[in-house]
Amino acid sequence: MTKIIALCGSVWLICGISFGTTIEFSKDGFVLTIPSNWIEIPQKQVAIKAALLSSTYPNAPHESIDHAFQPKSNARWFDYPYIIVQIKNTGRVTEKQLKELNRFSFDSTKGKIEKQLNDQMSKSQMAAFTYDVAHKIIWSELTANVQNEGKMYSLVGAVLTANGSISFYCSCRYTTMKRYYYVFQDIIYSVAISEQLKYK
Secondary structure (H helix, E strand, C coil), X not given: CCEEXXXXXXXXXXXXXXXXXXXXXXCCCEEEEEECCEEECCHHHHHHHHHHHHHHCCCCCCCCCCXXXXXXXXXXXXXCCEEEEEEECCCCCCHHXXXXXXXXXXXXXXXXXXXXXXXXXXXXXXCCXXXXXXXXXXXXXXXXXXXXXXEEEXXXXXXXXXXXXXXXXXXXXHHHHHHHHHHHHHHHXXXXXXXXXXCC
């Protein structure tokens, strides 16, 4: 269960200045701030989305969706833009793994990934992983043509924790990338990890 704990005095450059809402995820050990014109997607809708993804892409690996967010102005749940959050307790990422990030080649695996997604995603391109040492975040970007939707853009940010990561998958239409890039980035940068879960 999430708990809205305060109106935060952060400044958000989204068509002017607006305040953010700080949300505490005590069970998962972190706090984040979303713009005041965004909302957390209800867990019932998150479960429906996860089930839909599972049935639409039966050949792809299935991972749970822990939390999700979108602008209040979206006509439906999970209309673009939206953010999916996954808590990955897969073990601490080592320094050796961080050094090997730049060796990963998305081009060598994208054909397999697109097949797993039933060819509903094509012409995909992923930027090289970069590690933000100061904030302990692994970043990447993805563009792809999605069937019935057109060209999409995603910013991926994995905030490292002692147990793995809190991974953010932020998606919007490619034509709105410039509008939402810094919104996505600021939400991820706002994450504060509990002391016991901090990556050290």
